[in-house]
Amino acid sequence: MTSFDYPSSARRTIRLEAEAVSALDGRIGEGFSRACELIMECSGRVIVTGIGKSGHIGKKIAATLASTGTPAFFVHPAEASHGDLGMIAKNDLVLAISYSGSSKEVITLLPLLKRAGIKIISMTANPQSTLGEVAEVNLDISVEHEACPLDLAPTSSTTATLVMGDALAIALLEARGFTAEDFAFSHPGGALGRKLLLRLGDVMHTGSDIPHVSPDTPLLDALMVMSEKGFGMTTVMSNAHELLGIFTDGDLRRSIDRGIDVRSAKVGDLMNTTPKMLRDNTLAAEALAVMEEAKINVLLVHNEQKQLVGVVKINDLLRAGII
Template sequence: MNSFDYVQSARRTIRLETEAIAALEERIGEDFRRACDLILAGKGRVIVTGMGKSGHIGKKIAATLASTGTPAFFVHPGEASHGDLGMITKDDIVLAISYSGTSNEIVTLLPLLKRTGINIISMTGNPQSILAEVAEVHLNIYVATEACPLDLAPTSSTSATLVLGDALAIALLEARGFTAEDFAFSHPGGALGRKLLLRLSDIMHTGDEIPRVSSDTPLLEALMVISAKGFGMTTVTDATGQFLGIYTDGDLRRSIDRGVDIHSAKVGDLMNPNPKILRDSTLAAEALKLMEESKINVLLVSNAENHLIGIVKINDILRAGII
């Protein structure tokens, strides 16, 4: 077995990167505020660019910005010099990432960007670098040492860059008043989008699917309706069709426990007049939480006028895949 202490090495890496991020927090100030103001005032998008490991981190930062309300995408600086610069407009803001601040591929773009009048926000570890000095705003990502024992492989510096990018995205999210529903619209394909967008109106059973009996219906006849519809319950209405309550499988068990004569009883005498009813605009995730807390399997759904328009089973929500 190799005698090398892997655990100690891992702990050292985590400690050094944690220290780098903690030091970064102390430098958040006026420059960070100016960067946020510049982006919020911009009419275009945030174009993130960076070479090597900075480029990999830049792609993630661009993706986070885009998904949290700040239109953004990544442009490779090498490709920008060969045509992709045409993807950047004068209304855009360039977020250029280079720890040294001297990456040739980015420095080559600076005269063209400045000539076009494009604002530049730089992230570097060297405030005296050409990229830092040319940028309208400079964000300092300096780290005392990389976690790499050779102090060569970008480790602490890329972690600091990533965290600063997250801080930028979240500050902008909060400043914009970006909501959970806004977030869901940029994530419609996953479970998160379904959880935040799916409403009871999207999955409820309506019309003839809803079991209905009148209040004077014999209990045995009501039980036949419950069995035929397959919801484990039926709604109860008066002679005019006005909703009065529900009767469920659970109510049947309780009726039997109380010694009710199921051959002569009327469903209206045994129904629950105060069942759980939610608006059709209620999020399915909220309905699921209520059903789990109340230990019920079926919910009634009403519209804005408080008219009963549907029912939802817990299985309908689970099948929708919001969890």
């Protein structure tokens, strides 16, 4: 069996596709700005369409636009000719992708789109093509060579198209002032969404689940409350239900090291009067960082009025998928 130099082939592909992407930089100018302005002015959605490999890339571009603040979805041009054209409204904008600019399925839609007054942005390698001429603006995705040694299979060209789509989406993201929280609302089911959306108020234990004793409670009785609730600590509250402090497993160990008689001690004499507390609207991811830095496993949660409203264990945050 003849040995083949797979690494050299791979490096050639990477080099050619990198060159194709680098060439895009010189084409970002007034046309690109006009495309962005058309999308920003659009009161509807961006409808991305394309056939074959351009269609596959178009689906990804539509998904990226939608998740970064630009309402968008993909419509297959062949299906559009058989009813799906009804998915496109007059206040929408069409981003049509065809490397040649003459894909039959895409070209068939153009007269109907123009008649409806729908603006078109094209991505082609040929601005003088049918698609390029009809569009309000064309984004040049031409490449000198495909990575395919036969110069046939769409490789460098699809990479360039994808990068042009990303450039468009990110320029629009920045222009809109799109934030990390906005992004999270588009990704509520993912780990990123949980990190950016989940707050302590969503995961904390409340009400009767919160262990509490009075400062006059004998230490042994306080330990029974701690064991029953399973937080490794108890809050210490006044008769007026004001938080006075916290007593933890760590405080118990430190008290024993100091020779305190646990049979006669009162919990109020041993409690920590400055426990770590965070507001209930604090991001859970931020709380996790605070707990890790302070090397604590339990955090008290207060509301806007500084009242104790909950307790969070580090395991609660881990179960919520914060990391």
